[in-house]
Amino acid sequence: MARAPEDNPFTPGFGNLPRVFAGRRHEFADLDLMVERLGRGVYEQARLVTADRGFGKTTLLREFEEEQLEAERWVVRASATTGDAVIGRLCRQLADLLAAHDLGGSLSRQAREALQRLAGLSIGPAGVSVELSPAPTADRGVELERLLAAVAQLAREHGTVLLMLVDEAQNIALDALGQLFHAIQEVQTKIVTTRDPVSRATRREALPFGVVIAGLPGLVGRLQQAGSTFGERSKPLPLAPFGDADMREGFRALVREGGADIDAEAVDVLMAGCGGYPYFFHVVGHEAWNAGTGRVVTAADAREGVAAARPLVAELYEQRLAELGQKQRDYLVAAAAVPAEERTSSEVAMAIGVSTAALGSTLQALTDRHGLLRRGAEGRLVFTLTGMDRYLAERAEASEK
Ligand SMILES: Nc1ncnc2c1ncn2[C@@H]1O[C@H](COP(=O)(O)OP(=O)(O)OP(=O)(O)O)[C@@H](O)[C@H]1O
Ligand SMILES: [Mg+2]
Structure with missing residues (x-):
């Protein structure tokens, strides 16, 4: 066996130092x-x-x-x-x-x-x-x-x-x-x-x-x-998502640190799977490593890893949603249904069917207390957790079926 779970170099978590520091x-x-x-x-x-x-x-x-x-x-x-x-x-x-x-x-x-x-x-x-x-x-x-x-x-x-x-x-x-x-x-x-x-x-x-x-x-x-x-x-000094070059190098360096290799296609699959978000970088990497035992992490391992990471990522979103009251949750679901480029507080209010003012304190709690939304350029509302909008939209769609 060339790679084992105990050698997994990816360390999902918060505030933990990665085995190899990538980019920045x-x-x-x-x-x-x-x-x-x-x-x-x-x-x-x-x-x-x-x-x-x-x-x-x-x-x-x-x-x-x-x-x-x-x-x-x-x-x-x-x-x-x-x-x-x-x-x-x-x-x-x-x-x-x-x-x-x-x-x-x-x-x-x-x-x-x-x-x-x-x-x-x-x-x-x-x-x-x-x-x-x-x-x-x-x-x-x-x-x-x-x-x-x-x-x-x-x-x-x-x-x-x-x-x-x-x-x-x-x-x-x-x-x-x-x-x-x-x-x-x-x-x-x-x-x-x-x-x-x-x-x-x-x-x-x-x-x-x-x-x-x-x-x-x-x-x-x-x-x-x-x-x-x-x-x-x-x-x-704002930190953006990892760029492609940093991500590519990061995946390679970490896999090597664990004593294995990764093929180019597998790197592409993992990159698409984490969207440059450092926290997910470790989650998908961790799962892809554990998806096989060969000396090389293959594209098939990477795809399996991304699929296995999905429920973990969902759990992270759900943990954050659990902090919220019903009104705040409804607000997020409505915001997720509005396309990102049109997502302003007035568009969301319109989707819910009440005035922007009536939702002022709900929005404020979501931005200031829970940090799940923030105000971006041109008054747009941005989901702070990468992919949470997509997750909420898919969940709403699934429950309608
Ligand atoms: N440059 C990096 N190279 C490799 N892994 C990284 C890098 N930056 C962050 N990570 C990994 O991403 C995860 C999140 O990082 P970190 O805890 O530093 O984020 P944070 O911005 O401080 O988050 P929070 O606001 O929740 O405190 C950790 O598992 C960390 O190891
Ligand atoms: Mg921190």
Whole structure:
């Protein structure tokens, strides 16, 4: 037997690092250049990675983190949950980072106090300790700015770059979102002035502080709601579906990683089966691998894999539909029946037979709370999960029969 299920290199799931990272060259090159420039004291805009669920935001952040840690950069990464806990998490990471570099004693008194007030953490030459009750903070944004600036300054003194990665940023409560992003902007635009000892010329440098924020596309709207200009000031890095070349290379690389080969026709079948959606890429790949035992994954295996993936994909859609109330479900079904290029809120309302206004809160819940629809170009509504519209339309058709 040349290939076995236990060697399957495909790993369907969310937030898990793939055995081989595929594509995203443009995004990676941009992030690498950002760090290089920051290392030279040049200001670099924060990066805003936005994409719908399962497009690879977390994977990109973690791959980038791994690469940067290898290059001895200082990295803190936190994933936000609903509320403001992400600020405490970032503080903890900053404290642990300093402790790991034996720099607990080098932090200024002001920054140490900020850490105490923000997260109830006390840091000194002996390391980090948790205090029972964090002191109340007068202004969290200012304290955060102080702490970040102090750590970035230490990074500068140690010839490295401090990188802050925040995932799932759409979850952050509005007040915390405003404070966090204000602090980031302040630190990123701080100037360190030095004088060349020989020419006496003044040099202005930015602190080596790089920021990558990832979230669902609705994040940009939330930033505006929080009164933050961060969305406009940062550089957007939207993740699109995998292009054909990346997908082709990705399938080949993963199959090879598992110790097998794949023929060209099989790659085409899998590509069509996943539509460039990274999450489905693993689902169809996984099933195609398990469809046979030969050394080469054939087109027949691929077709069998795509067919076997169908119920799994359906299950993913059904899980998301289960979160919804009847009105929201009806809305989605009606939206799916409208052709994608004509799918606006007024067309959907017309299909249901009520006014657009009467459906306002239903649509809002679907875009903001459940993230299943989003507003695309020219007021069109887009299903965020690839293929969900087709699934709903087929299901409705089948139930009519
Ligand atoms: N560049 C890539 N190469 C190979 N596999 C990838 C890549 N990007 C993402 N994947 C795979 O796709 C799946 C979804 O990726 P990930 O969890 O990073 O998405 P996400 O955008 O963070 O989703 P969510 O919004 O739900 O958190 C994972 O199984 C991951 O391993
Ligand atoms: Mg994620």
